[in-house]
Amino acid sequence: MSEELEALLARGELLPAARRLCAVGRHDEAADLFAKLGLFAEEGACARHAGDLVRAHTAHLKARAWAEAAQDRERALAEALPADHEALRRTLAEQCLAAGRPAEAAVLLELAGEVEGAAAAYEAAGNDLAAARLCGFIGRHRHAVELLQRHLDGLDASADESERAEARLALARAKIRLGRPDEAIPLLQAVERSTAPRWRRREALSLMLGCFSALDYRAATEAVWQRLLPYLDDPPADHRTYLARLAVDQEETGDDDLDERWVAGRYRLQRLLGAGSTGQVYLAQDVASGREVAVKLLAGVAGNRGGVDRFFREARIARSLEDPGIVRIFEADAARGYIAMEYLPAGTLADRLRGGRRLGVAEMKRIVAGVARALAAAHRRGVLHRDVKPENIFLDAAGRPRLGDFGAAHLLSFKQTGTGHLLGTLAYMAPEQLDDSPLSARTDLWALAVSAYRALTGRLPFPGPDVAAQQEAGAPPPSSLRPGLSHEVDRFFERAFAVDPAARFPDAIAFAAALEALPEEDAPVEEAPRAEGSPRAEAPDTGSVRYEVLRAMGERVSLARDAALGRLVVLERIPSEADAYLDRIRAVAAAANPHLQPVLDLDPEAGLVVYAFLDGEPLPEAARTPRPHRAALRVAADVAVALVDHPGPLRPQRIFVHGGRAVLALAGLESLRAGAAPPRDVRPTVGRVLGWLSTGADPGPTEGPLEAVGEAPPHGAAHLAGWLEEALLPKRTKAS
Incomplete structure (x- = not known):
């Protein structure tokens, strides 16, 4: 080292020393000094001259990222590397992670196609929106919901309506x-009521229309359709046509008439048969063979390499299996993005079960055993279907079953985990699918057993919303829902629904054999189940008897089972000429208060209001055992939120506590019927809840427990709710 350099370094003049090293060609040493000075652009230039490409790009990323504003870092990173250097991106991502910079690592991993790693890095960086987007892309829908809920809860007061x-x-x-349209509706109602841009409110109404239609709540669907009409420039004749249009990929279809649409110059599309997560299915005429076929078009594939792979994996798997119980594939074209397959005009098992209908034991055994044998053929090839459900069980003209839609199947060893690919429908998922545990052939058999149970009883064994807890508790024995079924049938499903996969049937052949050995009773078929001697509710005209009344809960209020969705609901009969009462119910429903009993449907013509069934215990039962102060405070805050929109006085029996949260019952509420105004001072009510839960004894209406929380609790519901939330906030922040 020259005397000049030694002198510069001795005096701590690193910048002149670095420039001197660069001038004499000692670029690696110069890069070290520039790095110490934080001059990343100069460090990168020296590293490039030294031939250290990885270090050069790392320095370039540092310079770009820190030069841009924080919100522009991702764009800067995306431009920092050439598109074909995926290996380099991975290397740089590892360096960013090691340096504690997960945001930059996430962008690099996503550009390199490492979607799962990118999702984890985004989450580590606190970017829940980006993490949720990628989790949804790889099928981890449940975790995506958790991330998005956390993002929404984390928005502070400065966040605007948009x-x-x-x-x-x-x-x-x-x-x-995730198959939870009922939980999506309150969120969409909140967007509709907001001052967000018009196009966002239109999107909310469109999604809400689809949710109510999927739930088959006809009156609510029509009401949303009327609210959506002013947002549409050229509305169709009815909401069904509008929803059918939405199901078609606009980029694919354009504005051409469907009768003039062709695929590959061979298939003339005739009508839409259905739409799913991977594409739309059309009835088409194959002009080469003269036969009718079903053509599946891949939708929304831009940037979705995983979706394209899943789509054409369906064709490869189904064609290779060549089993009579599997839908035949005639042609698959990855370049054009379509599959031509066998058209089965008899529809699906789901069509047969619509409206809570049931099959006879013999017919159920024939269909389900046929599907089990088709699964056996797939499992022998190491293929899991992962999405067995009535919608994917097709029927040919003779009523024989065919298993289709292998788009979610994975060619994997049964020892592999399959973590992150939560692609099935929630109500049909085995416990191991819900918690991302290793999957096996028995996972498919669980879903097939759920389909068989629904075909036999007219309802789902685990309707939700807390499917995992229902699985742990066990399904109701089929004989309890359909008198005349034998205990052998109960034992079959008890084994099929064992939470431990090792306790289930070992394979599809054993499953089919056990099913076929069941006795065949001549029980009534094709009708929703009904408890002995129970009356029918006069439900809205849905084409079938939908609501099965189980027991009276009060004047004009009944507990019922929704046969179409396989879940409990609460029905309230509305007397004739009760328009003011109906308007008040609509107003409370429109408020979408998360701590008031949800209104699922309102049909003035049938004189019926359908409420969600409330899980949990009434407050007097929930408060028998004292709760920790913070847990009691949480419930009290929920009650205060509910009282913002709750009319009139509140009885403790109408407060339901479940999972540490509170919801107030509305069905049959006399003060709502009478049009009472919300109470102006809610402190005695909320203080009573807090004191009761904290001590296990009813203190009566009192403000005392609130005064122990802090000084001067406000009397209005909204202000008191915010005051209680602030009391919870310090501990929540500390815990995080």
């Missing part, structure tokens, strides 16, 4: 993908 609307819409879409 940002809140975007967060609610994202969460609603994720809940819809």
Whole structure:
């Protein structure tokens, strides 16, 4: 080292020393000094001259990222590397992670196609929106919902209405993908009521229309359709046509008439048969063979390499299996994005079960055993279907079953985990699918057993919303829902629904054999189940008897089972000429208060209001054992939120506590019927709840427990709710 350099370094003049090293060609040493000085652009230039490409790009990323504003870092990173250097991106991502910079690592991993790693890095960086987007892309819909809920809860008071609307819409879409349209509806109602941009409110109404239609709540669907009409420039004749249009990929279809659409110059599309997560299915005429076929078109594939792979994996798997119990594939074209397959005009098992209908024991055994043998053929090839459900069980003209839609199947060793690919429908998922545990052939058999149970009883064994808890508790024995079924049938499903996969049937052949050995009783078929001697509710005209009344809960209020969705609901009969009462119910439903009993449907013509069934215990029962102060405070805050929109006085029996949260019952509420105004001072009511839960004894209406929380608790419901939330906030922040 020259005397000049030694002198510069001795005096701590690193910048002149670095420039001197660069001038004499000692680029690696110069890069070290520039790095110490934080001059990343100069460090990168020296590293490039030294031939250290990885270090050069790392320095370039540092310079770009820190030069841009924080919100522009991702764009800067995306431009920092050439598109074909995926290996280099991975290397740089590892360095960013090691340096504690997960945000930059996430962008690099996503650009390199490492979607799962990118999702984890985004989450580590606190970017829940980006993490949720990628989790949804790889099928981890449940975790996407958790991330989006956390993002929404984390928005502070400075967030504008547009940002809140975007967060609610994202969460609603994720809940819809997870099969929870009823949970998406309150989020969409909040967007509709907001001052968000017009196009966001239109999107909320469109999604809400689809949710109510999927739930088959006809009156609510029509009401949303009327609210959506002013947002549409050229509305169709009815909401069904509108929803059918939405199901078609606009980028694919354009504005051409469907009768003039062709695929590959060979298949003339005739009508839409259905739409799913991977594409739309059309009835088409194959002009080469003259036969009718079903053509599946891949939708929304831009940037979705995983979706394309799943789509054409379906064709490869189904064609290779060549089993009579599997839908035949005639042609698959990855370049054009379509599959031509066998058209089965008899529809699906889901069509047969619509409206809570049931099959006879013999017919159920024939169909389900046929599907089990088709699964056996797939399992022998190491293929899991992962999405067995009535919608994917097709029927040919003779009524023989065919298993289709292998788009979610994975060619994997049964020892592999399959973590992150939560692609099935929630109500049919085995416990191991819900918690991302290793999957096996028995996972498919669980879903097939759920389909068999529904075909036999007219309802789902685990309807939700807490499917995992229902699985642990066990399904109701089929004989309890359909008198005349034998205990052998009960034992079959008890084994099929064992939470431990090792306790289930070992394979599809054993499953089919046990099913076929069941006795065949001549029980009534094709009708929703009904308890002995129970009356029918005069439900809205849905084409079938939908609501099965189980027991009276009060004047004009009944507990019922929704046969179409396989879940409990609460029905309230509305007397004739009760328009004012109906308007008040609509107003409370429109408020979408998360701590008031949800209104699922309202049909003035039938004189019926359908409420969600409330899980949990009434307050007097929930408070028998004292709760920790913070847990009691949480419930009290929920009650205060509910009282913002709750009319009149509140009885403790109408407060239901479940999972540490509270919801207030509305069905049959006399003060709602009478049009009572919300109470002006809610402190005695909320203080009573807090004191009762904290001590296990009813203190009566009192403000005392609130005064122990802090000084001067406000008397209005909204202000008191915020005051209680602030009391919870310090501990929540500390815990995080």
